Amino acid sequence: MKRLFKTYLEKPELAGLILLVLLVVLFQVRSHGVFLNADNLRGILGILPEAGLVAIGVTILMISGEFDLSVGSVFALMPMTMAVLMVHGAPFPLALLAGLVVCAAIGFINGYVTIRFAIPSFITTLGMLFMARSLTVVVSGGFPPLLPIDLPNWLFTSFVGPGNMFRMSFLWFAAVAVLTSLMLSRTNFGNWIKATGGFLPAAASMGIPTARVKIVCFMLCSVLSGFAGMLQVLRLGSPLPSIGEGLELQAVAAAVIGGASLTGGIGTVMGGIIGTTLIRVIDNGLVLSHVDANWFKFAIGFLTIFAVVANAWMRKRAKAIKMEG
């Protein structure tokens, strides 16, 4: 039992993973084998990278002890910025670069304002949620611009792999997941992120530049969200100003279901990905098992509360056991 709790503390995403496996089995049975067939999997894997990239950013930021509600708006602003620039003749690479710079700037502002004025990032990024969404509509002129036809879809959305199972976006997602995972677990910067979120006074007294660490996490979170938004726009073929609404809460739900702690210090990139996958699997599985799709949000909400309660309980139990031992 003690070992189990220790494993849990080291791998907070474990509970989410078990739940994911159970749900996949359940949906597979309830949908009479449709859930895991190639066509359906291709559908799920095609959408997963977009929400998944956002969840990775949000998870890392949460580990550093902060919070970002503006990701959904940045998700829309980045591709809109690109579309407007391209309409005015900018080539794709330049527009991409400009879009990413806008995201990085928003992340920087989120971080700088939060730290400089010592206010909760919940408030800073709630403000940014409205501001970035508003900017998206303003720059679009209220009418989504037409995308050029010669976009490098082969690099971002084309189907690849055995049986055309994946989109290129999935490879981007996998690469980012591996790199950010390694960053958290294998680099000194990852150590600083965990220390900053785990116990800020200790991190600061050991000379870690905690403000800079947090600002970098804010920027990473915004950039990943914007990049994910661009993937969605390329997949849909049109830069709608309303995309990504509600995504910020889904991303937080994903991180929390994956075992990240709202107070910082605990969590893994893999957990965020498992959380996102769970949400996508529930979305898809409910439909395939002929359940009214309006139950989707109920299920996500329930799962989020359940995950946090379970995590809190497990942590308390783990502590109690340590006292005895």
Next chain:
Amino acid sequence: MNDAIISVRDLHKWYSGVHALKGVSLDFKRGEALGLVGDNGAGKSTLINILSGVHRADKGEIKVEGREVSIATPRDAMDLGIETIYQYNSMVPTMSIARNLFIGREPTRFSVLGVGILDQKKMAEESIRAIANVDLHLRSPDALVGELSGGQRQGVAIARAMHFKSKVMILDEPTNHLSVKETNKVIGFVRGLKEQGVTGVFISHNMHHVFDCCDRIVAMARGEVVLDKRVADTSIDEVHSVL
């Protein structure tokens, strides 16, 4: 004069109008265990915060090993060999002992602009040695600091300071909230500093703890040093009477 590892001269600090440090001059001698006592608001913490880089003095000079220095950040203090162990733990409970030992000073296999891949093998090996050196018996450097008792955590903090060859170790109320047994352990650590040639500055409310392990007592009150004697030449009663 020459055996002073840190000497401060005429140190002043104002906190929004409050004169917290009124011209403190003090020599910390090499290899000595110095007990710093005084009431809340006497200026002990202000003095310590200035030496550990948390705050800056408004006036005065600090010399480390005879050289005038400027300590602007905790990192500056650490680079000068001044390590501070605070009353709240300077450990991150959600991280392992090995990770905690190297926070902010992680060995890397290669790095670009200060960010690089951790040398985890070196971290594991060195943390085992560092912990053994302070006579702390822990199962594994992979245990989370959150699993340790308060005394063990202070032990790890001391092991960390030792490992980085600190010359001066400042312990700010290290025995607060500890049981008697654990307190004795920490007092043992402070005594052990001497053998390793490390200067210890031990801050406590508890006179008995200070008299138990220090060579010299410095008492502060109202932002000034009011007593500075060797332990053999003073008594708990005398220290109480000046506070």
